[in-house]
Amino acid sequence: MKPVRSISALAAAWVFAAAVCPSVGSAQDAPAAAPNVIVEVRVEGNKFRSVSAVLADVKLHEGQAYSDKAVRADEQRLLKTRRYSQVSAVKTQTDKGVIVTFKVVERPAVESVVYQGNKALKDKDLRGSLSFGAGDPIDPYMIESGLQAIRSQHRSAGFYKAAVSYDKAELAKTGKLTYRIVEGPKAYLKKIRFKNNRAMSTRKLKGAIKSRRRIWPFTTGALDLETAERDVVDLRNFYHGEGYLGAQVGHELTFKGKAATLTFLIEEGIRSRIGKTTFAGATVFSAAEIDRHLKLTSGEFYNDLVLRRDREKIQALYGEIGYVDAAATVKTVYTAKPGLVDLAYTVAEGKQYRVGRIDIRGNTVTKMNVIRRQLQFRPGQLYDTVAAEQT
Known part of the structure; x- marks a missing residue:
C-alpha cells in the first residue's frame, strides 16, 4: 500500500506545480499586447496634392513609436503651410501596430499662372518675382503681393505708368490666375x-x-x-x-x-533751435548734471544724429555706476514760438548692480593672472557697462 500512497502524493504534487507554474506552451498561447509602433501613415481628403506631397510636410514615419505629441505637432505643421483649412489625425490600432491617417481639407489651389500684355519682360522673369506657383493654395495676400512685384518690375524697367490686374471671378471659378499687364509708355x-x-x-x-x-x-x-x-x-x-x-x-x-x-x-522753413530740456524719472543725477554731458542743449540747432548720441550718453552715465538696464527716451515738443522746440527726456533708471564672480574661459595660451590684470573691474565693484564693452 505504501507504494500506492507514494505515487498518489507525487501525482498531486505534479498537479499543484502545473497549477502555479504554467507551462511554456500556455504562455505562448496567451494574446500579446499590440505594438505601439507606426506601421503606416495614410492621407485622406486630398484632391489637389498627391499623398507624397502631403506627407513631405509630415515628420511621422513607419517604424517610429507612436506619440500623441508628435501627431499634434504634424497637424500644426500641415496647417502652417496654409494649404489646408482643416487637418485631423486618426489613430487606428491593429495587431501589427498603429496606422495614422491624416484627414485634410485642402484650400482651393491655383491651377495655372498666365501673363498677358507683357512685351518688354519675359514670362520667366515675371515668374521669378512670385513666391507661389501652380498647385499652391489660392492666397489673396500672396496673389496681391505678386501683382505688386510685377508692377514694380515694369516700373523699374522704365514703364512708369505700368498697371497690373487679375480676374478674381475667373480665379475663383477655374483656378486660373491671369495677370493682365498694361505696360504703358517708357521713359x-x-x-x-x-x-x-x-x-x-x-x-x-x-x-x-x-x-x-x-x-x-x-x-x-x-x-x-x-x-x-x-x-x-x-x-x-x-x-x-x-x-x-x-x-x-x-x-x-x-x-x-x-x-x-x-x-x-x-x-525749407526755419531751422529749429533747442529751448529747454527736461528729465522725467531721473533721481540719481540732477538735471544739471545730465545736461552738462549733452551736446544738444538750450540754444543749439536741433539735429537727429546728435540727439541720438545724447540719449546714448545718458544711458552710459547710468551704466558706469551699475545701472545696467537704464534706458532713456526723448520727445520733441513744439513750442508756441516758431523755430523753437523743447526736449523732454524720460529716464527709466532700473536697479543698480555690482560685479559678482568673474569667470574666464577659453584661454589656452594666456595665463589667468595676465588676463585678470587687463580687466577694468573687480568683484564687489559697481558694474560698469562702458568698461565691460572696452575690456
Missing part, C-alpha cells in the same frame, strides 16, 4: 533738379535720394515713380534731421519725348 531720367534749396547744397540732396539720371552705359536712369515718391519722404526726413522740422518736399515730372526731368520742390 528715362535725363535730369534731376532741386528747386528752392538754399540751406542745403544740391550735392547733399542728391546723396539723400535713390533716383539716378541716365549716364550711359553706367546707369539706365529708368524712371520709377515709386522711387521718386520714396525720395520725397527721404528728403523730408533729411531736412528734419538737420533741424528743419517744418520742411516740406514735393515733386513734379516734365517730359520731352522719352526723356524726363524730375524736379523736387522744397520749402
Whole structure:
C-alpha cells in the first residue's frame, strides 16, 4: 500500500506545480499586447496634392513609436503651410501596430499662372518675382503681393505708368490666375533738379535720394515713380534731421519725348533751435548734471544724429555706476514760438548692480593672472557697462 500512497502524493504534487507554474506552451498561447509602433501613415481628403506631397510636410514615419505629441505637432505643421483649412489625425490600432491617417481639407489651389500684355519682360522673369506657383493654395495676400512685384518690375524697367490686374471671378471659378499687364509708355531720367534749396547744397540732396539720371552705359536712369515718391519722404526726413522740422518736399515730372526731368520742390522753413530740456524719472543725477554731458542743449540747432548720441550718453552715465538696464527716451515738443522746440527726456533708471564672480574661459595660451590684470573691474565693484564693452 505504501507504494500506492507514494505515487498518489507525487501525482498531486505534479498537479499543484502545473497549477502555479504554467507551462511554456500556455504562455505562448496567451494574446500579446499590440505594438505601439507606426506601421503606416495614410492621407485622406486630398484632391489637389498627391499623398507624397502631403506627407513631405509630415515628420511621422513607419517604424517610429507612436506619440500623441508628435501627431499634434504634424497637424500644426500641415496647417502652417496654409494649404489646408482643416487637418485631423486618426489613430487606428491593429495587431501589427498603429496606422495614422491624416484627414485634410485642402484650400482651393491655383491651377495655372498666365501673363498677358507683357512685351518688354519675359514670362520667366515675371515668374521669378512670385513666391507661389501652380498647385499652391489660392492666397489673396500672396496673389496681391505678386501683382505688386510685377508692377514694380515694369516700373523699374522704365514703364512708369505700368498697371497690373487679375480676374478674381475667373480665379475663383477655374483656378486660373491671369495677370493682365498694361505696360504703358517708357521713359528715362535725363535730369534731376532741386528747386528752392538754399540751406542745403544740391550735392547733399542728391546723396539723400535713390533716383539716378541716365549716364550711359553706367546707369539706365529708368524712371520709377515709386522711387521718386520714396525720395520725397527721404528728403523730408533729411531736412528734419538737420533741424528743419517744418520742411516740406514735393515733386513734379516734365517730359520731352522719352526723356524726363524730375524736379523736387522744397520749402525749407526755419531751422529749429533747442529751448529747454527736461528729465522725467531721473533721481540719481540732477538735471544739471545730465545736461552738462549733452551736446544738444538750450540754444543749439536741433539735429537727429546728435540727439541720438545724447540719449546714448545718458544711458552710459547710468551704466558706469551699475545701472545696467537704464534706458532713456526723448520727445520733441513744439513750442508756441516758431523755430523753437523743447526736449523732454524720460529716464527709466532700473536697479543698480555690482560685479559678482568673474569667470574666464577659453584661454589656452594666456595665463589667468595676465588676463585678470587687463580687466577694468573687480568683484564687489559697481558694474560698469562702458568698461565691460572696452575690456
